[in-house]
Amino acid sequence: MTRTRLTDLAGTAVRIALAAVWLVSGGVKVADQIGSAVAVDAYQVLPAAAVPLVASVLPLLELALGALLLVGAGTRLAAVVSALLLVGFVAGLLQAWARGLSIDCGCFGGGGPVPPGEERYPLVLLRDLGFLALALWLSVRPRTLLAVDRIGDAPAEHDDVRHQPAEGTR
Known part of the structure; x- marks a missing residue:
């Protein structure tokens, strides 16, 4: 197996893992809108009027990212948005921890x-930094x-195929 093929395979595992993270995270939040609002409000960074909007939109964004990554559509864009979202999550956790x-x-x-x-906080930050590494x-x-x-894409060359000269060109 070529190095490119192995890297493609590793990337596929990364893509599916990150998709699963977003699909589970978003699905659980969509199923419990009130709990999501309580969680968003606990960070104490948004005005009260913005909490329900963020608690409603965030899970939908997570589900959309998960779906895109699952099928591999717009992978780079979904990964960049994932990375930005994860940086925001890490910043939110750090500010909550720093504020006690x-x-x-x-x-x-x-x-x-x-x-x-x-x-x-330390465990959740490590986990989120791991997810950030996947997105990056x-x-x-x-x-x-x-x-x-x-x-x-053009079909990939198989590792075990030897390129033989065409008939009559030897």
Whole structure:
């Protein structure tokens, strides 16, 4: 197997993993709009009037990113938007931690205020930085297998095919 083929395969795994993150995260939030609003409000960065809008739009954005990544359509754009969203999430977590807020991030549902000492900022930040690494990979190298983006690409050369001169050219 060629290095390009292995990299395409790794990229496909990255794309599917990030798609799963967004689909699960967005799906759980869509199913619990009130819980999503509580989680968004817990960060204490938005005016009260903006909380319901963000709590409604954010899960839809996550689902859209997940769907695009799942089928491999607009992979680079979806990855860049994913990276920007994850940077925002990391910034939100860092500001909450720095301000001494005791919250559950609400990344995969639930969320909101928790008793002091029950927040898990270091673990959640590491996880989100891992997701950010996936998004950055796809931003730099969006080429993956089984992707709508690949429709129309020339067929890849097989590793075991030896190029033989055409008949009569030997």
